[in-house]
Amino acid sequence: MQLIWLRSDLRLHDNTALSAAAARGPSVAVYLLSPQQWLAHDDAPCKVDFWLRNLSELRHALDALNIPLLIRKASRWDEAPKVLLKLCQQLKIDAVHVNEEYGIHETRRDAAVAHALKAQGIEFYSYLDQLLFKPGTVLTRTGTYFQVFSQFRKVCYERLHASLPRLVTAPAIQAPLGIASDEPPSHVEGFDTPSDSLRALWPAGEAEAQHRLETFTGSQIDYYHSERDFPAKPGTSQLSPYLAAGVISPRQCFHAALRSNQGEFESGKVGAVTWINELLWREFYKHILVGYPRVSRHRAFRPETEALAWRDAPEDLKAWQQGRTGLPIIDAAMRQLLETGWMHNRLRMVVAMFLTKNLLIDWREGERFFMRHLIDGDLAANNGGWQWSSSTGTDSAPYFRIFNPLSQSEKFDAEGVFIKHWLPQINGMSKKDLHNRARLDGLFGVADYPSPIVNLSTSRDRALAAFKNLPSRQGLSPSELT
Known part of the structure; x- marks a missing residue:
């Protein structure tokens, strides 16, 4: 047996x-x-x-x-x-x-x-099941694991041109064994049952996962490239929890995307190509877990960044965790996480950069908090994303690239639809006022919304100085590092 x-x-x-x-x-x-x-x-x-x-x-x-x-x-x-x-x-x-x-x-x-x-x-x-390629088979010419996604993707493309991963046939009905199934528990000690509203957002089962995949690749994928960064729009697949739990496979996702793009993964519809690249990003971070196991041990991928002088600022950390920083896009995103178990990917980067750059709080605090609240929490993807945003990781953003929450808000939630949904106390604000940096202090006299906990300009300078003073950075200007 x-x-x-x-x-x-x-x-x-x-x-x-x-x-x-x-x-x-x-x-x-x-x-x-x-x-x-x-x-x-x-x-x-x-x-x-x-x-x-x-x-x-x-x-x-x-x-x-x-x-x-x-x-x-x-x-x-x-x-x-x-x-x-x-x-x-x-x-x-x-x-x-x-x-x-x-x-x-x-x-x-x-x-x-x-x-x-x-x-x-x-x-x-x-x-091999949760990846398209077995770790250790996509390597540099010198036999090491890739550290840069674009180079990793290029080799993946070459492999895919040579041979596409096949779907596995489901098992057939077998003769009864006379063994009764156990009933899975409805809850486990140590883990509170989430709200009915959160559960309703994420129905269980393969049928639901397949429905979401078919709906997305049947029409929405065409707009993925142009709409995926706008949190108020239904521009993403909403499949990440199902992928993380293995309710759907990356091979199924890949083949569905191919069907939507006449079998192409490197050309054709830009939406399909962009989404397939996101599947490869997921792949990349799992290969990193194997090739560089220190990231599984709460260590920075870039060793020199272990010397960063992170701030011990428990009150700032708590304000970030609770969505009361006084920066509307940050607070709206954090409240989305707390209430739905999920956060829009663009906003994951924005709130991560705010925590690690503007507040100069260790990325591990953010990584841990996300894992404790995400329904799609995945060690590789979560660690990879946090280290990218904090400039400590593989293929990371240059340390001097720091998202400004206000400009991100103006660009990706121009009408304030997302912000107002999660921050009803500022629903009366016009979009002009909502994005007016000069009038941000005190948020226009709204009594029950806090003032910003940090000055974006001076905190940015503080982060730049902290990174520039690392031993491997000294003497290099941003222009020399681009």
Whole structure:
């Protein structure tokens, strides 16, 4: 008998490990509840709830194929070898099948499980599934992992021209095994159940993920390039939570984008090409996890930036976390995160630069806070985005490129639609007043909205000085670094 150990791959279709196991013989699936590990990884309550809701949907899909879904508990991952070995011995399992995961803790967990199982004569098979290319196969000419996305993308294009990744056939119905599925819990201790309104924004199940993908690639993708930066517009796919939980695969997304663009990924409709590039950015950051494991250890990708003199400013940090900085676009974005478990990608960059540059607070504080609230929280993407914004990471923004929240607001929310939705206390403001920098102080006399906690100009100068004084930066002007 075969055992499929489900993790971040909560789907029936195009699931490599699931299909491989089913092809080898009668199969059973298992999912491990690991609440202490999830807490240690700062996984958000809304994300854990999303996992559980998707597990429940997947259970019904597996039951229709006579594949039982069992739920076991390994509170921390170091308990996983013992728990899985016990299950394998009870069910007389011949082999365990998993889809690869790439954080340092994930790879250590899988190595420990493989060792424990093989010592007892049980095979352990892992498969490429959540990426288009296996880490270690997209390398520079000198055999190292890429540090610059554009160079990584070029090699990916070459690989895609040679061979496109194929979708995996879903398993067929198997004979009943006489093993009853377990009911996934509706909640796990240590994680509060999110609001009904948040849950309603993110329905569970493959059918919902496929519907979103088809809707997006069927029409919206044509406007993706021109509308993706405007938070008040429905310009993005809203698929990130489903990708993070593996309710849909990157291969499915890639093929849907190809269908919308006559099979092209490097030319044709600019919207489709731009979206495929975003899939490759996701790919890039996961390769970085493997090639440069220090980023999994809360370390800066650029070692010299570990010497940055970050500010210890708990009150400023709290104001940022609670959406009361006095900068409308920042506060609106943070309130979107708190209420929906999601933030528009353009705004993720804006609020990250504000925290790390204008407030000069360590990027790790922001990374941790995001993970504790994002329904699409993903170690690679979240770390990559924060390090890019803070100029400590791979392919990062030059340290002197600092988004001005006011100009970003004027450019991407010119009518103030997004801001007014999340900051109803300033609904009466005209768009002219909302974006008038000269009158920002005290926000035009609005009593229940705070004054800005920082001067954008002087705080920018402070950040530039902090970065310029790093040992590797001294003596270089911005013009010499462009």
